Amino acid sequence: MTVPPPAPSAMPTYLGMPRFPDAAARAVADEGLRRNLAHATTTIRGRRAGAVAELDDWSALRESGKQIKDHVLANLGHYLRLLEERVTAAGGTVHWARDAAEANRIVTDLVRATGETEVVKVKSMATQEIGLNEALAEADITAHETDLAELIVQLGDDRPSHILVPAIHRNRADIRELFARTMPDAPPGLTDDPADLAEAARRHLRARFLAAKVAVSGANFAVADTGTLVVLESEGNGRMCLTLPETLISVMGIEKVVPSWRDLEVFLQLLPRSSTAERMNPYTSSWTGVTPGDGPSAFHLVLLDNGRTATLADDVGKQALRCIRCSACLNVCPVYQRAGGHAYGSPYPGPIGAILSPQIRGVGSPVDASLPFASSLCGACYDVCPVAIDIPEVLVHLRARAVEEGPRHPLERAAMAAAGWTLRSPARLALAQRAASAGRGAARRFRRLPGPLHAWTDTRDLPVPPRESFRAWWRRTGGGRTEEEA
Amino acid sequence: MRIALFVTCVNDTLFPDTGRAVVRLLRRLGHDVEFPEAQTCCGQMHFNTGYRDQALPIAEGFARAFAGYDAVVAPSASCAAMVRDWHPKLAAERGGPRPAAAVADVAPRVFELSELLVDVLGVTDVGAYYPHRVTYHPTCHSLRMLRVGDRPLRLLRAVRGLDLVELPDAAECCGFGGTFALKNADVSAAMAADKVANVRGTGAGTLCAADNSCLMHLGGTLTRTGSDVRTVHLAEILASTEEDPA
Ligand code: SF4
Numbered sequence: 170m171t172v173p174p175p176a177p178s179a180m181p182t183y184l185g186m187p188r189f190p191d192a193a194a195r196a197v198a199d200e201g202l203r204r205n206l207a208h209a210t211t212t213i214r215g216r217r218a219g220a221v222a223e224l225d226d227w228s229a230l231r232e233s234g235k236q237i238k239d240h241v242l243a244n245l246g247h248y249l250r251l252l253e254e255r256v257t258a259a260g261g262t263v264h265w266a267r268d269a270a271e272a273n274r275i276v277t278d279l280v281r282a283t284g285e286t287e288v289v290k291v292k293s294m295a296t297q298e299i300g301l302n303e304a305l306a307e308a309d310i311t312a313h314e315t316d317l318a319e320l321i322v323q324l325g326d327d328r329p330s331h332i333l334v335p336a337i338h339r340n341r342a343d344i345r346e347l348f349a350r351t352m353p354d355a356p357p358g359l360t361d362d363p364a365d366l367a368e369a370a371r372r373h374l375r376a377r378f379l380a381a382k383v384a385v386s387g388a389n390f391a392v393a394d395t396g397t398l399v400v401l402e403s404e405g406n407g408r409m410c411l412t413l414p415e416t417l418i419s420v421m422g423i424e425k426v427v428p429s430w431r432d433l434e435v436f437l438q439l440l441p442r443s444s445t446a447e448r449m450n451p452y453t454s455s456w457t458g459v460t461p462g463d464g465p466s467a468f469h470l471v472l473l474d475n476g477r478t479a480t481l482a483d484d485v486g487k488q489a490l491r492c493i494r495c496s497a498c499l500n501v502c503p504v505y506q507r508a509g510g511h512a513y514g515s516p517y518p519g520p521i522g523a524i525l526s527p528q529i530r531g532v533g534s535p536v537d538a539s540l541p542f543a544s545s546l547c548g549a550c551y552d553v554c555p556v557a558i559d560i561p562e563v564l565v566h567l568r569a570r571a572v573e574e575g576p577r578h579p580l581e582r583a584a585m586a587a588a589g590w591t592l593r594s595p596a597r598l599a600l601a602q603r604a605a606s607a608g609r610g611a612a613r614r615f616r617r618l619p620g621p622l623h624a625w626t627d628t629r630d631l632p633v634p635p636r637e638s639f640r641a642w643w644r645r646t647g648g649g650r651t652e653e654e655a
Numbered sequence: 656m657r658i659a660l661f662v663t664c665v666n667d668t669l670f671p672d673t674g675r676a677v678v679r680l681l682r683r684l685g686h687d688v689e690f691p692e693a694q695t696c697c698g699q700m701h702f703n704t705g706y707r708d709q710a711l712p713i714a715e716g717f718a719r720a721f722a723g724y725d726a727v728v729a730p731s732a733s734c735a736a737m738v739r740d741w742h743p744k745l746a747a748e749r750g751g752p753r754p755a756a757a758v759a760d761v762a763p764r765v766f767e768l769s770e771l772l773v774d775v776l777g778v779t780d781v782g783a784y785y786p787h788r789v790t791y792h793p794t795c796h797s798l799r800m801l802r803v804g805d806r807p808l809r810l811l812r813a814v815r816g817l818d819l820v821e822l823p824d825a826a827e828c829c830g831f832g833g834t835f836a837l838k839n840a841d842v843s844a845a846m847a848a849d850k851v852a853n854v855r856g857t858g859a860g861t862l863c864a865a866d867n868s869c870l871m872h873l874g875g876t877l878t879r880t881g882s883d884v885r886t887v888h889l890a891e892i893l894a895s896t897e898e899d900p901a
Pocket of ligand 1 (some may be wrong): 474491498499555
């Protein structure tokens with residue numbers, strides 16, 4: 170089997186995004202955004218730490234989660250065929266989509282075949298990834314997001330900036346203004362009290378649920394054994410979408426399959442504690458094909474590759490496919506906290522986005538080539554990841570790929586070659602050190618340096634080299650012995 | 656026991672006092688320390704910036720320079736982690752089998768200073784004297800790659816005269832990150848600003864860490880913002896005595 174190469178069009182609504190550092194610089198300058206993000210992420214990470222500390226077998230659970238996912242990835246073909254067989258046997262229809270365009274076409278055709286022009290949606294990363302709403306709009310089908318935060322993003326014609334809380338960059342006042350402006354049925358005198366805002370959204374959505382004939386969802390997991398799909402959520406909107414309409418279409422990345430319910434049990438513990446810091450999420454919905462007289466009478470499962478097979482072919486990078494989209498890595502990431510989610514140029518922000526997008530889309534574009542470098546390699550993401558994805562390892566792995574296959578940076582390449590030449594030889598290093606010491610001048614520190622080093626001295630002083638390097642001192646004094654005796 | 660000092664290129668070139676402090680400290684504890692002059696660098700900058708083919712000969716050179724020692728001590732958690740965690744993987748991925756075996760042989764014998772003192776030499780009270788108020792920043796690679804835990808703090812607590820004050824949000828990254836500091840300068844500077852605010856809030860006059868690269872980034876931010884908090888490497892505090900203060 171040949172692996173299709175990753176394509177920039179894998180996330181069609183995110184084409185032409187700027188490099189990470191440029192987008193991040195704008196966010197860093199936005200004090201209000203930084204404050205909101207810092208507050209929100211600090212709160213949730215503290216709660217997550219508490220929820221995890223409650224379990225004395227967390228590290229064993231984490232190891233199980235990792236191993237189950239690795240086992241599935243190593244036997245993906247088997248479990249996908251089994252899932253297809255069981256879903257079909259239960260009355261569902263399975264479709265295979267190679268990429269975003271194919272998945273969008275399949276869903277669009279399925280909706281068209283129902284004769285409907287509106288669908289309700291359960292929050293789903295896979296459909297964000299492929300730009301389904303935009304594709305449906307082109308076919309004159311309106312998709313209504315029903316998750317509160319996703320609704321806020323949609324009404325604001327905005328982009329999500331967090332996996333779990335897509336509107337994390339918005340504050341209450343923003344949201345009140347947005348509702349009042351865009352929701353025809355917003356109550357007069359709406360305040361920015363969270364309960365008021367939620368109530369306005371609830372009323373607005375209820376009408377949609379009751380009218381909807383077609384729903385589109387993603388899936389957190391699919392149990393191959395029984396052909397069952399599973400969605401975890403907090404608001405109950407998902408439950409409405411999954412049960413009320415006549416037709417249900419679920420789009421799911423191929424890596425979401427688990428072998429059995431026993432395996433699912435592990436993730437039902439790992440995911441809520443990692444994402445919302447809850448022991449259990451409020452709603453867990455599962456469905457197996459169709460059941461006459463109960464829920465949708467037609468069920469379609471769209472299995473999405475979109476760069477995943479290519480990712481799986483990479484021994485180091487494939488661990489990114491273990492991700493269960495909990496967003497714990499975002500919440501602890503000092504870079505995400507300051508750069509915000511939009512800078513990552515994809516629906517997957519934060520550390521997971523930095524390793525997932527350049528694999529799904531390749532490293533050919535400016536944003537994808539810059540994402541592996543959007544990290545100080547502090548390692549906080551790895552420590553909290555419930556499926557032990559060694560994100561720093563994948564980042565440095567992808568940096569090598571970006572250097573070797575991505576856009577060329579002749580200046581950097583020359584500087585690195587020169588530094589490499591110097592550092593391969595102690596004699597050349599000593600020579601460079603002597604040159605640096607000779608040119609040290611009278612100042613105690615550099616306050617302004619030319620060329621690319623201005624990026625350092627814009628905000629930081631740099632020490633001037635000492636009179637004598639350590640190596641020169643050791644030579645001169647015989648390792649300090651003559652100095653001691655003197 | 657033959658101990659070699661891997662001073663690291665950053666300390667060698669910019670912070671020789673730290674290297675001298677390690678030598679002084681180990682001699683005071685009764686251990687000789689050698690400085691293999693064939694050493695240069697661990698190759699971390701090249702490796703972490705994606706230039707693996709440049710990093711490989713540096714890693715192989717490291718293994719040649721330090722072959723045959725019982726222990727190699729590095730006054731840098733980040734460089735020790737580079738050697739221990741990454742050299743074997745890098746050499747296996749891109750190097751020949753013979754150099755890869757040499758690299759794999761040396762790597763586990765490389766220790767960051769606090770690891771050498773506490774785990775290998777079995778001391779926590781090194782007989783140091785440092786009459787100052789100090790706060791300690793546990794660098795990311797010491798914490799989450801080497802997992803040195805509270806070893807540096809145990810060493811600092813045993814220093815006479817030293818008033819150790821806790822740094823709020825200590826485990827947060829300072830924003831250095833090697834070439835990250837240049838490639839993502841805005842985010843890096845924002846991280847430094849928050850770290851420095853926490854440092855200043857402690858009222859300590861000295862900021863200590865086990866990595867001079869992070870201290871260079873924080874120290875540069877401190878002096879630029881008019882603070883007189885000093886940045887001092889862990890080795891220099893531990894080497895300091897009443898007779899011979901740092
Ligand atoms: S990478 Fe790990 S921590 Fe981040 S979202 Fe995925 S599962 Fe959660």
